[in-house]
Amino acid sequence: MEAYGVTRFTKDVDFLIASSDIAIMSQLLIRAGYEKGVETSIFSRWKHPSMAVDDIDVMYVKPETFEKLLQDCRFLKVGNADLRVPSIPSLISLKLHAMKSNPDRIDKDGRDIADLLKTNPGVLNRSELEALFAKYSCSFYFPQFSHLVS
Amino acid sequence: MKRPYYLELDLPVVTEWLPDNDKITPEENDAWILREQALRWKPGEDRHSDWPSQELFELL
Numbered sequence: 001m002e003a004y005g006v007t008r009f010t011k012d013v014d015f016l017i018a019s020s021d022i023a024i025m026s027q028l029l030i031r032a033g034y035e036k037g038v039e040t041s042i043f044s045r046w047k048h049p050s051m052a053v054d055d056i057d058v059m060y061v062k063p064e065t066f067e068k069l070l071q072d073c074r075f076l077k078v079g080n081a082d083l084r085v086p087s088i089p090s091l092i093s094l095k096l097h098a099m100k101s102n103p104d105r106i107d108k109d110g111r112d113i114a115d116l117l118k119t120n121p122g123v124l125n126r127s128e129l130e131a132l133f134a135k136y137s138c139s140f141y142f143p144q145f146s147h148l149v150s
Numbered sequence: 151m152k153r154p155y156y157l158e159l160d161l162p163v164v165t166e167w168l169p170d171n172d173k174i175t176p177e178e179n180d181a182w183i184l185r186e187q188a189l190r191w192k193p194g195e196d197r198h199s200d201w202p203s204q205e206l207f208e209l210l
Contacts, residue, residue: 012171038169042162057168061161068155089156101164128154135157 001112003076003085005119012045012055016086016094018066025058088116088123089132096136110141117148125149 001007017025022044026036034046034056046056061069073084086094095109117124124132126149133142 040166040168042164043166043168045168055171059162065160068159071155087156089154090159093156093159094161097161098164102167131157 001091001116003074003083004088004091004116006112006115012057014057014059016059016061016066016069018063019060020063022060029056088120089128091116092124092129092132093136096132096138099138099141100136106141110144114145114148117145122150 015025029036029046032048033050033053034048037045037047037055039045042060044058044060046058048055069086069090070084072087073090074087076083076085085091092113095113098105099109117129126146129145129149130139130142133139133145
């Protein structure tokens, strides 16, 4: 979100990786002092002994999906690291997917989508955004966002 | 016309979410601050730093 000019309070950092990279990610995080907290088939949460260091949540996707997400990613410099951030349409896809999977997330993810669209006008037109909402079975919510695109 | 890639993403079906982040009570927060402070440099201690010990404070 920060890569696109949207700042929000959050207690963790979210990463998305190809499922083929789970082992190497685990090695890196353990070397950095993190410990694995919870893990499901598609998520893991990593905690650091120092509370001054944020938790890391990781989502696993298929390698071919990860490749698609890299197509038009943006680079965000954080310290010495160049982080790859999914494009705005990809981020909105991920958030719509989350909303579809868990209606409890509608408030939070819906607000993020609205903020992304407000801060980055013109990144998607009305028909493109409508198609995204339809793809993730969220057409019901589209009218709440349609005024943010032209 | 080719559909944009973001309409073709194959995202995993989510059946189980990570739990919400732990809520920290004020008491836990205070305990954490005390613990972190105990681990950090205190005035008069050798910080093994090239900076003269007062210099940083003079800059403030």
